Amino acid sequence: MPEECKDSDLILVCLKTTANDYMLKTLPKLIGPNSVVMTLQNGLGNEEEISKVISADKIIGGVAFICVNRISAGKIDHSAFGHVKANGFNKNFAPEKLRAVKELFEQSGLDFSIEENLHELKWEKLVWNVPFNGLSASLGGVDTRSILAHQPTHAVAIELMKEVILGAKTQDVILDNKLIDENINKTLKMGPYMTSMSIDRLNKKPLEVEGIIGIPLRKAKDKGIKLPYMENLYAELSYYNASLIK
Amino acid sequence: MPEECKDSDLILVCLKTTANDYMLKTLPKLIGPNSVVMTLQNGLGNEEEISKVISADKIIGGVAFICVNRISAGKIDHSAFGHVKANGFNKNFAPEKLRAVKELFEQSGLDFSIEENLHELKWEKLVWNVPFNGLSASLGGVDTRSILAHQPTHAVAIELMKEVILGAKTQDVILDNKLIDENINKTLKMGPYMTSMSIDRLNKKPLEVEGIIGIPLRKAKDKGIKLPYMENLYAELSYYNASLIK
Numbered sequence: 001m002p003e004e005c006k007d008s009d010l011i012l013v014c015l016k017t018t019a020n021d022y023m024l025k026t027l028p029k030l031i032g033p034n035s036v037v038m039t040l041q042n043g044l045g046n047e048e049e050i051s052k053v054i055s056a057d058k059i060i061g062g063v064a065f066i067c068v069n070r071i072s073a074g075k076i077d078h079s080a081f082g083h084v085k086a087n088g089f090n091k092n093f094a095p096e097k098l099r100a101v102k103e104l105f106e107q108s109g110l111d112f113s114i115e116e117n118l119h120e121l122k123w124e125k126l127v128w129n130v131p132f133n134g135l136s137a138s139l140g141g142v143d144t145r146s147i148l149a150h151q152p153t154h155a156v157a158i159e160l161m162k163e164v165i166l167g168a169k170t171q172d173v174i175l176d177n178k179l180i181d182e183n184i185n186k187t188l189k190m191g192p193y194m195t196s197m198s199i200d201r202l203n204k205k206p207l208e209v210e211g212i213i214g215i216p217l218r219k220a221k222d223k224g225i226k227l228p229y230m231e232n233l234y235a236e237l238s239y240y241n242a243s244l245i246k
Numbered sequence: 247m248p249e250e251c252k253d254s255d256l257i258l259v260c261l262k263t264t265a266n267d268y269m270l271k272t273l274p275k276l277i278g279p280n281s282v283v284m285t286l287q288n289g290l291g292n293e294e295e296i297s298k299v300i301s302a303d304k305i306i307g308g309v310a311f312i313c314v315n316r317i318s319a320g321k322i323d324h325s326a327f328g329h330v331k332a333n334g335f336n337k338n339f340a341p342e343k344l345r346a347v348k349e350l351f352e353q354s355g356l357d358f359s360i361e362e363n364l365h366e367l368k369w370e371k372l373v374w375n376v377p378f379n380g381l382s383a384s385l386g387g388v389d390t391r392s393i394l395a396h397q398p399t400h401a402v403a404i405e406l407m408k409e410v411i412l413g414a415k416t417q418d419v420i421l422d423n424k425l426i427d428e429n430i431n432k433t434l435k436m437g438p439y440m441t442s443m444s445i446d447r448l449n450k451k452p453l454e455v456e457g458i459i460g461i462p463l464r465k466a467k468d469k470g471i472k473l474p475y476m477e478n479l480y481a482e483l484s485y486y487n488a489s490l491i492k
Contacts, residue, residue: 138482139482139486140386146485150484150488152477152481152484152485153481155481156478156481159474159477228474228475228478229474231402231405232402232474232479233478234398235396235398235399236384236399238396239392239396239399240386243392
């Protein structure tokens with residue numbers, strides 16, 4: 001496959017971040033002089049990883065707030081949402097290429113918007129990902145409705161959102177506190193949604209712990225801010241990942 | 247059985263706190279005018295529960311720091327430690343009766359000491375119970391060595407000990423910070439010890455969440471002190487207990 005795709009115009013990275021080693025080995029086989037790489041992976045640090053194999057000004061970062069599960073090979077269950085928001089990883093990304101990508105998505109019937117601040121986009125998505133992916137996995141592989149139906153885990157989900165907003169602030173990303181209510185309400189509307197981490201946990205696969213929890217936690221820690229709820233979640237989920245290797 | 251033991255001199259409560267409803271139903275059948283009741287159960291709140299069925303000045307509270315697992319009916323594996331520390335639940339407990347209990351234990355070859363402050367004893371034991379019972383269960387049923395071998399869970403164990411010491415302070419119990427190192431070192435010596443909560447988790451039994459984590463957490467909260475690591479642990483373990491009932 002890699003050889004056939006040599007010198008692609010657009011390489012869309014949809015791999016889990018747990019496959020980033022594989023991604024870094026595979027990308028160089030696909031990249032040509034005109035290629036741009038776009039990542040829609042969860043969490044922080046993926047654009048930085050990709051910049052090890054292609055110039056930073058050829059990378060698009062993005063988030064897809066979408067409820068989608070792969071049921072089996074080639075079978076996808078898309079239950080809610082789906083808007084993609086993106087921007088170049090740095091200011092030197094050619095705007096006409098970004099517009100071309102937007103058109104490509106829109107021609108396929110998908111919502112796509114170019115947002116001003118990629119950094120903010122990534123942190124904003126963590127407001128959902130940290131509590132719901134994190135808790136759904138640490139509780140053993142449960143759905144989002146179950147987290148919100150039990151008062152103590154519901155309360156911890158809110159504390160985790162507050163910590164993400166605090167962590168973002170250490171990186172000069174100012175997120176609105178109303179995101180907390182918005183995310184809770186949005187999640188209540190999803191019904192009993194199984195997050196990707198929850199499904200991975202049930203399938204005894206490695207969890208995307210570093211990008212979603214570890215990197216944000218360390219970024220805040222480097223600025224002298226302690227995030228106890230996230231630290232706890234990180235401890236548990238990284239313990240689980242480590243136990244898979246043994 | 248209850249009828250045969252009617253009017254016992256000493257009733258020793260060794261039930262798990264998850265059986266406290268059963269305990270409250272059974273105790274009245276055993277209690278006579280000369281009875282005293284001694285509890286060696288984990289956590290806070292048991293003496294208060296027992297005082298619903300017998301006068302508070304007939305209750306002894308105690309802690310047994312002991313590594314012991316029931317392998318099967320009548321078969322006990324005692325792997326380390328075993329000293330029992332106790333005192334009357336209130337100041338009116340007859341000192342001669344306390345001395346008689348001490349002699350009874352010592353005649354059986356067991357270490358038993360009468361300590362000044364029962365309140366302090368109970369909190370001091372939580373410094374071990376909260377992190378090691380709590381984490382061993384939230385990690386899915388693991389041993390104490392595994393918790394300490396993974397740096398992030400080791401760090402969380404220490405944070406939990408700090409929170410217990412902080413919680414104790416809200417109840418005017420001043421615990422020495424050196425308890426943290428002492429408990430870590432003691433636990434390292436235990437080797438791969440399976441805590442009672444860990445075993446209960448593996449056997450899909452209810453966990454002693456309220457006495458060990460819930461009550462201390464709420465006592466601190468009532469004094470305006472937030473304990474995030476314990477709150478997180480409480481959320482997870484109470485979620486597990488609730489999921490057993492469904």
